[in-house]
Amino acid sequence: MGFFERYLSVWVGLCIVAGVTLGVLFPPLFQAFAAMEVAHVNLPVALFIWLMIYPMMVQVDFSSIKDIGKKPKGLVLTLVINWLIKPFTMAALGWLFFKVIFADLVDPQTASEYIAGMILLGVAPCTAMVFVWSQLTKGDANYTLVQVSVNDVIMIFAFAPIAAFLLGVSDVAVPWETLLLSVVLYVVIPLVAGVLTRSALDQANDHRRLNQFLERIKPISVSGLLATVVLLFGFQAETILSKPVAIVLIAIPLLLQTYGIFALAYAGAKALKLPHNIAAPACMIGTSNFFELAVAVAISLFGLQSGAALATVVGVLVEVPVMLSLCAFANRTRHWFEEA
Secondary structure (H helix, E strand, O other): OOHHHHOHHHHHHHHHHHHHHHHHHOHHHHHHHHHOEEOOEEHHHHHHHHHHHHHHHHOOOHHHHHHHHHOHHHHHHHHHHHHHHHHHHHHHHHHHHHHHHOOOOOOHHHHHHHHHHHHHHHHOEOOOOHHHHHHHOOOOHHHHHHHHHHHHHHHHHHHHHHHHHHHHHOOOOOOHHHHHHHHHHHHHHHHHHHHHHHHHHOOOOOOHHHHHHHHHHHHHHHHHHHHHHHHHHHHOHHHHHHOHHHHHHHHHHHHHHHHHHHHHHHHHHHHOOOOHHHHHHHHHHHHOEOHHHHHHHHHHHHOOOOHHHHHHHHHHHHHHHHHHHHHHHHHHOHHHOOOO
16 A cells, blocks of 8 residues: 555645645635636636546456346445445435434525535545455455446436435535536546547557556645645635535535435345455445535535535545544454455
8 A cells, every 4th residue: 555545544634734825824815716707617727627537447347247237236236326326325314414303404405506516425425435444444456446446437317416406405506517517527438538548548458558548647646635635625615614504514424324324224234145355345435525526516416515515525524534544443453344
């Protein structure tokens, strides 16, 4: 595991602090970045997210899909959690907390935006960070590739309809054109670019040139992630400092969702008698979120200063330390599962 992956929480934490600090000290700079927008797409955010996602997409091997039938149970678990359970539990928790429990603490418009941000997180299954969580839990790398590949194919077709349905149920008006544009920009284009790159580099199918290329572009992905975190927290700096209670209110249902989904997935993996090197990454994939996509779509649909954008940014804040704690738990409970 590389130096970055080993100290991931440290780098993200430092970038969060840097983003908030720079946002407070240099607000005109972030206002200028915020103004760089075309067709509801913020160009600096889009650039950094592409830099982050593209190297991850190059790792996706669609030829591995042919091996689905060899060990179907781990894939079925991930797909059920990602597409039949998690989006709906996230929407339900958002509605419960911001329409009922916290109803007196947040005005109705802001509550709806928080729920929208949570829904976007719930409908976006993890892609970019999956390989890190799999490494941390000593997962089967090839099987993780299968899961990611299948999830990405499904996400192309399922993200927009499910998001639109749940946002509609939550009484949030959704411009379909913007939602579909976001899917094309942040899923389809990086995915196609990754597939074409992989095909060009790996014609001999020995992975030598591909692995050399991935090693060279890894710093680009790291830089994209850290720059995205700085930019997002810089945009939201004043809100974060002026409304610390809002951060806590959003974090509570997100934490419950994350730990609850993991518990459900882990119990399912145990019941299915999956080996640990498939069970652990399967649960991590089902638990974590493609927060890069959720953030980009929230900004496109609702704007940089919206409650929806803030909710997805809090998702970034919560995601890394929570997922690292779950990786540690999975490693400590390895003996609960059979070894492959």
